[in-house]
Amino acid sequence: MRTYYEDYAVSGVSIWSMLAPGRRCISLPSSVTACTLPTAYCTMEPILLAFNSSFSGWVIADFCPRLDITKDVLYVGDILENNIYNVGNMAKHATSAVTTAVGTPNIALIKYWGKRDYTGLNTPNNSSISMTLDETLSTRTSLIFSDKLSKDTLYINGIEEAVSGENIPEKSAYLKRTLDYMRKLSGTKENALIVSENSFPSSAGIASSASGAATLVFALSNALNLKMSLKDMSIIARQISGSACRSLFGGIVKWNKGSKADGTDSYAEQVFDETYWPELIDIIAIVDPSKKKVSSSIGHAATVKTSVLYTARPKFAEKGIYDIEKAVKDRDIDMLSMTIMRDSNNMHATMLDTWPPIMYLTDASKEIIYGIHDMNDTEGKCIAGYTFDAGPNAHIITTEKYRKRVNEMLEHTGVVRKALESHMGKGPRLLREDGSLIDEKALKPKHAKH
Numbered sequence: 001m002r003t004y005y006e007d008y009a010v011s012g013v014s015i016w017s018m019l020a021p022g023r024r025c026i027s028l029p030s031s032v033t034a035c036t037l038p039t040a041y042c043t044m045e046p047i048l049l050a051f052n053s054s055f056s057g058w059v060i061a062d063f064c065p066r067l068d069i070t071k072d073v074l075y076v077g078d079i080l081e082n083n084i085y086n087v088g089n090m091a092k093h094a095t096s097a098v099t100t101a102v103g104t105p106n107i108a109l110i111k112y113w114g115k116r117d118y119t120g121l122n123t124p125n126n127s128s129i130s131m132t133l134d135e136t137l138s139t140r141t142s143l144i145f146s147d148k149l150s151k152d153t154l155y156i157n158g159i160e161e162a163v164s165g166e167n168i169p170e171k172s173a174y175l176k177r178t179l180d181y182m183r184k185l186s187g188t189k190e191n192a193l194i195v196s197e198n199s200f201p202s203s204a205g206i207a208s209s210a211s212g213a214a215t216l217v218f219a220l221s222n223a224l225n226l227k228m229s230l231k232d233m234s235i236i237a238r239q240i241s242g243s244a245c246r247s248l249f250g251g252i253v254k255w256n257k258g259s260k261a262d263g264t265d266s267y268a269e270q271v272f273d274e275t276y277w278p279e280l281i282d283i284i285a286i287v288d289p290s291k292k293k294v295s296s297s298i299g300h301a302a303t304v305k306t307s308v309l310y311t312a313r314p315k316f317a318e319k320g321i322y323d324i325e326k327a328v329k330d331r332d333i334d335m336l337s338m339t340i341m342r343d344s345n346n347m348h349a350t351m352l353d354t355w356p357p358i359m360y361l362t363d364a365s366k367e368i369i370y371g372i373h374d375m376n377d378t379e380g381k382c383i384a385g386y387t388f389d390a391g392p393n394a395h396i397i398t399t400e401k402y403r404k405r406v407n408e409m410l411e412h413t414g415v416v417r418k419a420l421e422s423h424m425g426k427g428p429r430l431l432r433e434d435g436s437l438i439d440e441k442a443l444k445p446k447h448a449k450h
């Protein structure tokens with residue numbers, strides 16, 4: 001377990017006099033290797049590492065935006081070991097073969113809505129908790145680093161997406177920043193070809209960005225041989241798309257909001273593994289597979305800025321997490337269903353209260369909401385609950401026992417175009433069998449659309 005100490009007091013070490021006031025510094029037990037240090041801070045700033053003499057005792061690191069250094073440097077005691085142990089040299093290099101990973105979306109049972117940082121850290125105002133889905137819905141990502149590639153290239157669902165230049169989407173810019181950061185950790189300078197495909201509609205509120213970002217970070221970490229923990233990967237994935245941090249783990253996953261300004265304590269962790277409640281299912285009722293009209297990045301900011309109701313949301317969500325943990329622990333579908341429905345409604349109420357209003361739910365979504373309430377009323381308890389992300393498609397959480405009943409109700413609404421079913425999934429994995437999306441010889445995607 002790592003322990004971080006803010007502004008660790010160091011006296012008698014002359015290098016500290018060089019550091020600008022207000023520096024950020026962390027200290028770690030010496031058992032932590034230097035190449036794992038920077039994963040806690042997604043920064044492209046040069047890094048200064050200061051070890052006490054002979055690498056024993058504590059390792060102290062500072063990122064030095066205001067120091068006049070242009071490359072990574074290392075001090076042992078207060079002797080400059082010029083660039084001998086820079087971060088790149090300490091890390092492993094990229095593999096030259098294609099790496100392929102498969103990951104899945106997660107459905108938030110208590111939602112993340114509203115950030116406290118808008119510089120790209122994606123730290124949230126409230127903690128959230130989710131269920132990772134199985135591979136019924138999945139993202140497959142293949143990537144390769146090669147000195148034969150003249151630039152970084154990304155294909156999503158067969159279409160090339162720009163990762164640099166003016167006016168690229170925010171998430172693509174974050175993705176590029178992550179790629180640069182992880183590449184730097186590995187010490188390689190080679191460009192990457194990244195090919196990613198979703199087995200489900202993208203940007204339709206079915207967490208495609210969560211699945212995509214988590215799978216990408218997992219694949220990058222493996223391709224670059226970085227040997228990162230899932231927790232550190234979750235901190236990095238969070239910075240591409242907040243909810244992505246939860247897709248690094250299987251089962252029921254909590255994203256701790258954290259309180260530090262640098263986001264190092266805002267990470268995901270598993271609360272129950274995927275075997276804990278095998279009967280639990282998510283029936284995904286697709287009513288409209290088209291792209292959502294307001295991106296979640298814009299929505300988060302607009303709600304925090306303008307909704308009066310939003311001020312009550314963080315506290316409500318924190319209590320909801322407690323209730324979800326208890327409901328899952330007791331395998332209590334009644335309590336679980338009620339808690340997720342109330343949280344989804346609460347989040348969508350703050351969206352409607354945003355100015356101008358954001359409305360992801362459609363008449364079709366409302367038919368499903370009414371259908372579930374009627375069904376639960378007839379049963380005398382909640383046998384299923386709905387929850388909606390930033391889109392009109394419903395996730396209905398229930399158990400195998402009530403599957404037939406829920407599907408009949410859905411059919412009766414007449415609004416569902418397609419229903420998929422998922423149990424809890426295990427989180428991302430490497431695909432060792434033949435499943436690459438890249439033609440390794442041609443260094444091209446196998447299925448590009450032109």
Ligand code: PMV
Nearest residue numbers: 108111112242243296389390
């Ligand atoms: O991770 P983002 O920025 O796409 O935001 C996702 C927000 C919700 O899906 C609505 C809720 C959640 O916690 O997943």
